[in-house]
Amino acid sequence: MSSRAPRIASEILRGVVGAHPCGSAIVGDLVEEFARRQDTTSGAAARRWYWREVTRTIVAIIPAVRLDARAAARALGVVVVAYTLAIQLSNGASFVLDYRMAVIIAPIMVFGALAGAASTRAVPGARALGALMLLLLAMVVGAAHVASSSPAEIWFRAAKVACFVLGIGGGAACALAVRSRSSEAALKERRG
Amino acid sequence: MTDPTSIGELEFVVLLVVSSLADDAYGAEIRREVSARTGRDYSTGAIYASLQRLEDKGFLASHESEPLPVRGGRARRYFTLSTAGRSALRRATAAKRRFWEVLSLAPRRGA
Secondary structure, three states: OOOOOOHHHHHHHHHHHOOOOOHHHHHHHHHHHHHHHHHHOOHHHHHHHHHHHHHHHHHHHHHHOOOOHHHHHHHHHHHHHHHHHHHHHHHHHHHHOOOOHHHHHHHHHHHHHHHHHHHOOOOOOOHHHHHHHHHHHHHHHHHHHHHOOOHHHHHHHHHHHHHHHHHHHHHHHHHHHHHHHHHHHHHHHHHO | OOOOOOOOHHHHHHHHHHHHHHHHOEHHHHHHHHHHHHOOOOOHHHHHHHHHHHHHOOOEEEEEEEEEHHHOOEEEEEEEEOHHHHHHHHHHHHHHHHHHHHHHHOOOOOO
16 A cells, blocks of 8 residues: 655655755655655655655755855845844843753743744745754854853753754744645645 | 866766666656666765756756656656767767776786
8 A cells, every 4th residue: 555755754855955946856756766665665664765865865955956146145134033033032031030941941942943933934945945054053053152161061051052953943843844734735725 | 167068977877877768867767777877876866966967067958747646746857968968978988988098008017
């Protein structure tokens, strides 16, 4: 019995290769190969292959994605503003909550998630690309933040950065899932 | 500076495969053929990055098929070799042949 390709992997792939001129053909090729592998191997093996191939394809295709100057400026603007706002609001919450780890995790993750969701609007047609840019920015700045801390607070800072990155990933994944459901519903409506 | 008409190793293989597949040269089939002939498992992304570079250089042309249910309603993108692509393939083959000729004329170590 054949089933659909893993939905989350498909949505992430669509969200990245949407900015490539052959984006739709790339997704179609992977879906076609997934169906072929389901018939020749087990469903689990086909799903494993699909996830692995989506990851490899994203890594290979990102350098080939070209944005024009206006789209690139917009993407960078959305990502930087989302990042700066989330960091400032998290810092404000940390200050109000007296920097107690047990209680500041929630606002860090919430503001990270909101920034992650906003970043999916950075590149129209390639929604996961903005989220990847924000994740990269948060990890690079976060690593510098942790590296510059004193030994006494290194774990505290590392935990804050990890929560922020997790929040971004979670928020972006939720936004992509919501988008996927609404586009599927619109497709069904058009067919029906 | 890189010569815009030069082609890399993977691009050379992709051109050969597109030429041999003729009317059936679309992404998934090209990937299978390239992987089978080279013995390396290339990702779909790596193949499309090469196909896009070759199309930008004017060595390949592409067109889309009708949407197919097996692909979730997406079209296949078929690639064909252009005249410039055929010339590039001939030039690259001749360069490789000359290289092998030089190697076969070179005195062997220890001889």
